[in-house]
Amino acid sequence: MTRTVTLEQLARLCRTGSESLRAPDVEISGSPALDAALPGGGWLVGSMVEMMPNTMGIGELQLLMPTLARISQGERYVAFISPPLIPFPPALSQQGLRLSHLLVIRAEKPADVLWACEQTLRCKSFGAVVSWPTTIKDREVRRLQLAAEAGRSIGFLYRPIDAALEASPAATRLRLLSTQDGSLRVEILKCRGGRAGVTVDCTRLRDSVGLSDTSSTATHSAVLAACS
Amino acid sequence: MLWLCISLPLLPLEALRTDIGDAATVVTATERSARWVICCNPAAERAYLKPAMNYTVALAVCPQVIPIDRKPQAEQAALERLAAWAYQFSSSVILNEISADLRQARSAALWLEIGASLKLFGGLRNLLEDLEQQLISMQYSYRLGIGPTLEGAALLARAGIRIATTTPHALYLRIRSLPISKLTLDPDTTLQLHTAGVRTVGLLLELPRDAVAKRFGPKTANLLYRLMGEAADPRSAYRLPDRYAAQFDFGFDISSTETLLFPLSRMLREFAGYLRARDTAVQRFKLVFSHRQQPPTELLIGMSLAERNAERFLTLVRERLERTELPAPTCMLELSATEFSSPTALQPDLLKSELEHTEDLTHTIDRIAARLGEDQVHGLQAVADHRPEASWSTAQFNSKQSAAVFPDRPLWLLPEPKPLQMTATPRIVSGPERIESGWWDSGEVQRDYFVVNAGDGSQWWVFQDLRDRNWYLHGFWS
Numbered sequence: 291m292t293r294t295v296t297l298e299q300l301a302r303l304c305r306t307g308s309e310s311l312r313a314p315d316v317e318i319s320g321s322p323a324l325d326a327a328l329p330g331g332g333w334l335v336g337s338m339v340e341m342m343p344n345t346m347g348i349g350e351l352q353l354l355m356p357t358l359a360r361i362s363q364g365e366r367y368v369a370f371i372s373p374p375l376i377p378f379p380p381a382l383s384q385q386g387l388r389l390s391h392l393l394v395i396r397a398e399k400p401a402d403v404l405w406a407c408e409q410t411l412r413c414k415s416f417g418a419v420v421s422w423p424t425t426i427k428d429r430e431v432r433r434l435q436l437a438a439e440a441g442r443s444i445g446f447l448y449r450p451i452d453a454a455l456e457a458s459p460a461a462t463r464l465r466l467l468s469t470q471d472g473s474l475r476v477e478i479l480k481c482r483g484g485r486a487g488v489t490v491d492c493t494r495l496r497d498s499v500g501l502s503d504t505s506s507t508a509t510h511s512a513v514l515a516a517c518s
Numbered sequence: 519m520l521w522l523c524i525s526l527p528l529l530p531l532e533a534l535r536t537d538i539g540d541a542a543t544v545v546t547a548t549e550r551s552a553r554w555v556i557c558c559n560p561a562a563e564r565a566y567l568k569p570a571m572n573y574t575v576a577l578a579v580c581p582q583v584i585p586i587d588r589k590p591q592a593e594q595a596a597l598e599r600l601a602a603w604a605y606q607f608s609s610s611v612i613l614n615e616i617s618a619d620l621r622q623a624r625s626a627a628l629w630l631e632i633g634a635s636l637k638l639f640g641g642l643r644n645l646l647e648d649l650e651q652q653l654i655s656m657q658y659s660y661r662l663g664i665g666p667t668l669e670g671a672a673l674l675a676r677a678g679i680r681i682a683t684t685t686p687h688a689l690y691l692r693i694r695s696l697p698i699s700k701l702t703l704d705p706d707t708t709l710q711l712h713t714a715g716v717r718t719v720g721l722l723l724e725l726p727r728d729a730v731a732k733r734f735g736p737k738t739a740n741l742l743y744r745l746m747g748e749a750a751d752p753r754s755a756y757r758l759p760d761r762y763a764a765q766f767d768f769g770f771d772i773s774s775t776e777t778l779l780f781p782l783s784r785m786l787r788e789f790a791g792y793l794r795a796r797d798t799a800v801q802r803f804k805l806v807f808s809h810r811q812q813p814p815t816e817l818l819i820g821m822s823l824a825e826r827n828a829e830r831f832l833t834l835v836r837e838r839l840e841r842t843e844l845p846a847p848t849c850m851l852e853l854s855a856t857e858f859s860s861p862t863a864l865q866p867d868l869l870k871s872e873l874e875h876t877e878d879l880t881h882t883i884d885r886i887a888a889r890l891g892e893d894q895v896h897g898l899q900a901v902a903d904h905r906p907e908a909s910w911s912t913a914q915f916n917s918k919q920s921a922a923v924f925p926d927r928p929l930w931l932l933p934e935p936k937p938l939q940m941t942a943t944p945r946i947v948s949g950p951e952r953i954e955s956g957w958w959d960s961g962e963v964q965r966d967y968f969v970v971n972a973g974d975g976s977q978w979w980v981f982q983d984l985r986d987r988n989w990y991l992h993g994f995w996s
Contacts, residue, residue, distance in 0.1 A: 347976030347994030351929045367879065374930075378993065379900040379910040381927035389898055389919050394912070395886060396894045406886055415879035468975025 317417075317444060320356025321492045324476060328462070329484030333357060337461035337482065338435045338445040342454045346374070348468040351420075352385075353476070353492060354446060358418055359386030366417030366443075369393045369410045372403050374422050400425050404434070411437035411445050420446040432459040454479060520633035520664065520684060522649075523671035524604070526597075528659040529626040530557040530588050533596040534769050536657050536780040542580050546573050547588040549620055556588060556623040569624060590616050592767045593626060599764045600658075601628055601756040603791030607649055608635050611756040612668065625702060627675065628756075629668055642682060652791065656784045665689050668753065669745040673719075676700055686747045694720025701741065707734050762792055762803075763854040771810065771847035775839045778807075778848060779832070785853050786831040793826035799861035800824060804854050805835065809846035817842065820892065822880045822915075824859045830881065837888040883915060900924065904955040905963050906931060906992060925951065928969075928979040928993035935990035938980060944970035947977060954984075969995060 316332035318325050325331045333339060343350035362368050368391060370377055383389050395410070397403045403423045410419045411434060419438075426449065438445045447460065454465045463480040469491065476490045530545040531538060542562035544555045553573035565580040576583055593616045601613045608630035616626060632645060639645035646662070653660050663675030664682035670689045674680075677696050683689040696719045698711050711734065716722050722730070723742060731739035743749035766781050782805075793799055801824045807815040819834050887895045899913035902922040909924065910931070926948075949968030956962045964984040972978050977995035982988070 345974050345976050347930065347972070347978060347996055348974075349977075349996055351996035355929070375994070376910065376931040376933060377898065378906070378927055378929055378931040379898045380906075380922070380924035381929045382898070383900050383919075383922075384924060384927060385929075389900065389913075390916055392898055393883065393915050394896055394898055395890065397890055402890055406890065409882055409886055413878055413882040415882070470975075 315442075317357050317361065319353070320360075321353070321490075323490045324353075324492055327476075327478055327484070327488045327490050329481055333444050334461055334482065335444060336439045336442045338431060338438055338447055338459075339462040339464065340431070340447045340449055340453070340458055340460040341464050341466055342449050342451045343466035344451045344468070348466060349474040349492070350448065350466050351377075353466070353474060354418075354420065355382075355385040355387065357444075358420070359388075361417035362388040362391035364417070367391045367393060367415050369395060369406075369416050369419045371395045371406050371410070371419065371421035372397050372423065373420075404430055407434055407445065408437045410441075411443050412441045414441050414443075416441065416443050418444045418446065420448070422448045428456065428458050435459055435461065519631055519666060520636075520682075521666070521668055521671040522608075522630045522632045523627055523663045523665070523668070523675040524600075524630070524653070525625070525627045525661045525663065525672065525675035526600075526658060527624045527626075527661065527676075528557060528559070529593050529596060530623050531559055531586070532658055533592040534586055534589060534767075536784050538657075538659070541584055542567065542582065543584045543586060544573075544576060545588050545623075546585045547620055547623070554620055556620050570621070586769065588623065589767065589769055590618060592769065595765055595767065597626055597628065598756075599766075599785070599788045602758060602762070602764070602795065603652075603656075603788040604628060604630055605756070605758050605795035606791050607639070607645060608632055612753045613756055621705065622702070625672075625676070627672055629671060632664070652787065656787050657780075667745060667747045668751050669741065670747070672702075673700060673745065690720070690723065690746070694718060694723065696720075698722055701745075703738060703741065707738055710734060758792070758795060761854070761856045762789060764788065764852070766851045766853075768849065768851075771849050773847040775844075778839065778851075779836060781851055782835055783828075783832055785851060786835065787828040789853055789855070790826050790828035790831065793858075796858070797861075798858040799826040800855045800858055802855070802857060803831075804852075806852040806854075807844055807848045808850040808852070809844070810849055812846040815842070815844055819888070821884050824861050826861055834884060834888045837885055841889050841891075904953050905961065906953070908956070908961065928977075929996040930994040932992055935981070935992045938989040938991050940989050944968070944972075944980070946970050950982075953981075967992070 315335040316330040317335060318332035319328065341350060358368050363386065368387070370392065373394065377394065379389055382392065395406045397406050400423060403421060404426065407419055407421045410416045426447070431447070434445055451465065461482040465477040465479055467475045467477065469475050474492045476492060478486055478488045480486050526532070528538065531543065538559040540561055542565045543559045544562050544567060545557040546553050547556050555567060555571040555573055555576050556569055558567045558569060562580070562583060565583070567576050567580055567583065573585065597613050597616060601611050604611050610631040611628060613628040614626065635645060636642055639648065661675045661678055662680060663671045663673065665671035665674050666684055666686055666689060670683070673693055673696070674683070677700050679692055681692065683692055697717060698719055699708055701719065711722065716725070723746065727739050727742060730742065740749065744751040764785060766785055768781060772778050802818065802820045805817045805819065809815070817838055819831070819838060821834065825831070883895060895915070896912040897915040897917060899911055899917065899919055900922045901909050901911050902920065903909045947969040950966035952966050954964045965981040966984060967979065967981045970978050970980055978991055979993035979995060980989055980991050983990065
């Protein structure tokens, strides 16, 4: 009995570098499969999470919506920093996000984006900060990581998929891909205190809602070209 | 009555500089075609320069001395700013006029009646501690004197006697051994008294007053009466203005933002003192930076909560300044505020933690808005309209939200619909959803919306315009 306890403690020490038996604070992601794969059973509070989707519109923001909705329903606030398009309020409120607890910050210069991220992460009133920086260096991610620890909030950072090849001090790094059947595949590249290399398939919420009538689905694969 | 006198011996210098510096600096003024030193900084004093020295002599003693021309208006402005600040400690503040007379240049002072304030501030010691701490943070050199009469307090301050005296007799005991040069008599009278063997204030006070009046003029006797509280000393009290307008004319150009922060810090502290004196706060104040050649730059500093904390003001101003390019070096600063409101969240509350929470939040948002611009930081709201582009708007952060119910909508909306070229039939996930609306304003739409799967696994929100049959991309189903 004592031996198993000791072993468990040793394993935790190896993983997290701390001996405490207390489980880390987490915000559950709302997707059972992902929660199971993440250490502690959700997003680690006080850390940075890097998300690297291969393209826009595969459900990369959808993945966060349950967490953001829950945070905004509580006392704390959610900040969006330099979103690439308009976060559409009707959809946000549909997903349960309390719009009065959402702050949008538009910064153009990379330095301003970073600064705004740091300020909001440090502020204890923000539970989650979602940002879309154009460029960010690993040294800067470390600064944000420290800010998130100080403010006990979660920083979600959207980066291009190429960034997956570089190293980063973020606590959690996820590569987001879409599968053939339209669900979202999450590859855990790194996670502090857990096992990396796990792949999780999350079903997209709008498919499970079942608003669509699949009978009209055409067999052709879509070839769409956007012309500016 | 108990008067506290704040004497400001270096005001001619400090009205123009916030940093009195390590280099020997003197303030000079010209009288009868000669240039005189009227005020020296400590470095100049170490170089054996003295007030009332001829500037030519001063140059001979210390060739590298930096001269600054005296500006009585700047001194008057500084004294008035200080009077507004001092009002927080007392309801009657008196300031002496800045005199053009060179010999009186170092006698700038203001008086506060503190007898009535002692209880409020928890005793003399606490009051002085608070007052001195603020004076130091504003970087003024000062001397304090506390006495039962205006002249008595001023004499104690000039002599550097910090022991409070409450009765004329106690005052007499403190001042009797002081040399008569400490009194503000004109130099001829001082010389006359010296030759008559009257060297100390005590000796002068022991002489019969009518004899003093006869021999040394009624002015001298009157001063003694007022010193000992035997005659009334009517002065006009300073009245707190309804609107705040202060200016700081440094008389030289400041080009670096960092250097500008020193005078700004002093001005904002004085402003905060004024706000405390009126027991009010501001949400908005204006800063004007004057330049020599260019039109002045105006900065409007706004806050989401009414505030009166100088540090907070300074943080916001610093953020704004870092973002603002001043077209030319600044030679004068003005600060003004016209609208005041009662301070928010200043009382410690039962729900203290929640209070700190909101304070923390608003301060963070203010800081970000100050740096990025107020319209770059906002909330969002849904608007009850069928047209997607009209169904949302930016809103003031934390504003009340109307409850509008919408059908399924994508998380990302494009600012403008993007024309699409359809090369094959897309894989439709759902649709069509027809939206025909807006005939009453110019933005009429007739569209069929579809959710489609793009080849790369992303879901797009596209529509066909029913009027011209063209396809557009309008959002991403993230």
